[in-house]
Amino acid sequence: MSEAPVTGKGGAGRTYTIFLHFTALPAWLALTRSERGAVIERHVRPLLERYAGTTRLDWFDAEAWSASPTDVAVVTTTDMGDWYDLWEGLRDTPLFGVPYFRHEQTITTVGDGFADYERRNAPS
DSSP: OOOOOOSSTTOTTOOEEEEEEEEEOHHHHHSOHHHHHHHIIIIIHHHHHHTTTTEEEEEEEOTTTOSSOSEEEEEEESOHHHHHHHHHHHHTSHHHHTTSEEEEEEEEEETTHHHHHHHHTOOO
16 A cells, blocks of 8 residues: 555655444345346445555454444545545445445544654654
8 A cells, every 4th residue: 555645734755444234135135146146346446446546445253243333335545535435436336326325424533543643743
C-alpha cells in the first residue's frame, strides 16, 4: 500500500481502518453462487482494482454467528479521498442498488490515534 498523504493536521502517512456492517437481503440470497460471483466480478472488482494503490477491502462472513450484521467489510486506506470515491462507486453497484445488501453501520478508526496525538502535541 502506498503512503499517500491524507488531508487533515498530521494526516500524512496515516492509515485509517473502516469497519462496515452489512446485512445480506433476500435478493442476494436468491442468487446462485455463480450469479453472486458474476456481480462481484463485473461491478466490484474493477472498483477495488482502481483504488488498490491506497485502499484495500476485505470481506468477512458473520452470519453463522450473528443475524445482524451478516457481513463485515474491513477497509484499510491511506487516502480518505480514494476511500470516499470507492464507497460512492460501490453505492452505484447492484450491491446497494437492487439492493442485495443493507448497510447497517460504519466505524472509522485510526490505529493508535491517541499515541499519534500525543507525539504531535507533546510540549516542546
